[in-house]
Each structure stands twice: as C-alpha cells, then as structure tokens.
Amino acid sequence: MGLQELISSLSENPYFSAGFGLFGVGAGAAVLRKGYMMGMILFRRHYMTTLEVPCRDKSYQWLLQWITLKGARKTQHLSVETKFQQIETGKITTRHDFIPSVGEHFFWYGGAWLKVERTREQHTLDLQHGTPWENVTFTSFGNQKQLFRDIICEGIKELGSG
Structure with missing residues (x-):
C-alpha cells in the first residue's frame, strides 16, 4: 500500500475526517484565545x-x-x-x-x-x-x-x- 492509497483511504474514512475537523476547530479556538489574551494585554498596557x-x-x-x-x-x-x-x-x-x-x-x-x-x-x-x-x-x-x-x-x- 503506497502513500497515495493511504491518504485516499483516510480521506474517505468518516471517522478520520470528523477527528481532523475537530482538531482544526480546537486549534483555531486555541489561536483565537491566545490572540484575545495578547490583545487585552496590549490594550491594558497602551x-x-x-x-x-x-x-x-x-x-x-x-x-x-x-x-x-x-x-x-x-x-x-x-x-x-x-x-x-x-x-x-x-x-x-x-x-x-x-x-x-x-x-x-x-x-x-x-x-x-x-x-x-x-x-x-x-x-x-x-x-x-x-x-x-x-x-x-x-x-x-x-x-x-x-x-x-x-x-x-x-x-x-x-x-x-x-
């Protein structure tokens, strides 16, 4: 089984897609939270x-x-x-x-x-x-x-x- 076949089988797997989607949402939320915290620190400071x-x-x-x-x-x-x-x-x-x-x-x-x-x-x-x-x-x-x-x-x- 080559790399191409592995990627195509994972993209067709609904569990993998859902997990990857949840990971993306979690990572995005973490980035937004960190950005908000840094923005508040800069706002208070300046x-x-x-x-x-x-x-x-x-x-x-x-x-x-x-x-x-x-x-x-x-x-x-x-x-x-x-x-x-x-x-x-x-x-x-x-x-x-x-x-x-x-x-x-x-x-x-x-x-x-x-x-x-x-x-x-x-x-x-x-x-x-x-x-x-x-x-x-x-x-x-x-x-x-x-x-x-x-x-x-x-x-x-x-x-x-x-």
Whole structure:
C-alpha cells in the first residue's frame, strides 16, 4: 500500500475526517484565545492608566472618603468606619464614616470612566496597625495621569490632610 492509497483511504474514512475537523476547530479556538489574551494585554498596557494606593500611604483613608463623597455616591456596597474622640472634659464623640467596601466600583469623574477596586489580602498584615493589607486601585482609559493628580489634590483640599 503506497502513500497515495493511504491518504485516499483516510480521506474517505468518516471517522478520520470528523477527528481532523475537530482538531482544526480546537486549534483555531486555541489561536483565537491566545490572540484575545495578547490583545487585552496590549490594550491594558497602551490604552489604560492605573494608580495603586496601598493602605500604608497617608492618602489612603481620605481617598476612600473622597471616593464615597465624589465618585461612588450611588454605590450600595459600603463599609463603616467608626471613630471615637474624647475631649478634655471626658465627653466622647462618635463619628461614623462610610467608605467603599471591598470590591469593584465604577463611576464617572472629570470626563472619564473610573474603575476603583479595593482589595484586601487576608494572609498579609499591615504590621503598623495589625490589619489586613489593603490596596485601592484606580483604572481609567487613556493617558489619565493628570486626572489622578487632580483627584489627589481635590481630596487634600476637601478632606484636609495637607
């Protein structure tokens, strides 16, 4: 049996044809998936700007408050932060601040869509405060470094921490 006869007998075999068709579909899907992943990486790298603020940063707390006041006013996913203050007379005042909860928040600010993601790592602790390590990450489309500077400056002015 020559090579020509082997190829013609395989092309007439319906099982071989079906298997070869499935292989082609699988290979095509793998190529499309890899292309999509590479495209998303390139898109994020060249068309998105990200700002990460760790919980150790001095601006972390007032940025959370700023997000609640300015950006995520309509969010229904909040955390509460209770603060006590005792004055010289012994009177204790209590203040409750609502801050964005852990997760993703989307809002429109300064002519751009912002995604704010607050993450908490349970296995890593902030040694200064003994609390879980947290980050807030701002993401926007395009080159928005100035937008992030504006947010930080506005937060300093309005919430005082300057």
